[in-house]
Amino acid sequence: MKGIGGWLRNLATRFLAWFQRFMQGRYGGDKLNIALVWVSFGAFLISLFIPFKWVKLALILIYYSVLGVVIFRSLSRNTYKRYQENRKFLRIIERIRDREHKHFDCPRCRQPVRVPRGKGKIAITCPKCKEKFTRKS
Ligand SMILES: [Zn+2]
Numbered sequence: 001m002k003g004i005g006g007w008l009r010n011l012a013t014r015f016l017a018w019f020q021r022f023m024q025g026r027y028g029g030d031k032l033n034i035a036l037v038w039v040s041f042g043a044f045l046i047s048l049f050i051p052f053k054w055v056k057l058a059l060i061l062i063y064y065s066v067l068g069v070v071i072f073r074s075l076s077r078n079t080y081k082r083y084q085e086n087r088k089f090l091r092i093i094e095r096i097r098d099r100e101h102k103h104f105d106c107p108r109c110r111q112p113v114r115v116p117r118g119k120g121k122i123a124i125t126c127p128k129c130k131e132k133f134t135r136k137s
Pocket residue numbers: 106107108109110111126127128129130131
């Protein structure tokens with residue numbers, strides 16, 4: 001019995017070493033990937049309860065394609081681009097969660113600008129390029 005246990009442990013160690021080597025230089029997981037896994041899982045779950053054939057098919061298609069994106073992103077060697085995607089995603093989440101501010105992008109330099117909510121129409125000056133624009137807050 002101890003022999004098999006040792007053999008299994010040895011196999012697990014070797015697999016882990018192989019996996020670590022395989023993942024070297026690859027992007028791996030991030031919050032965007034976790035969110036995408038939930039999206040695909042959600043699509044799959046909903047598809048189980050949808051009686052309409054075409055909607056069901058569409059959901060299953062979403063399930064597989066989103067999962068494909070997750071695998072692609074994890075194994076990607078273009079870590080810079082994946083990191084930027086994740087950052088963009090986190091910024092969107094932050095904007096949704098932030099109930100006290102409204103977020104705008106400067107029309108000239110795309111710099112994100114945050115202003116307090118509910119102040120009516122206000123003049124905003126971009127902190128980066130000093131461009132002035134008015135928005136409803
Ligand atoms: Zn600007």
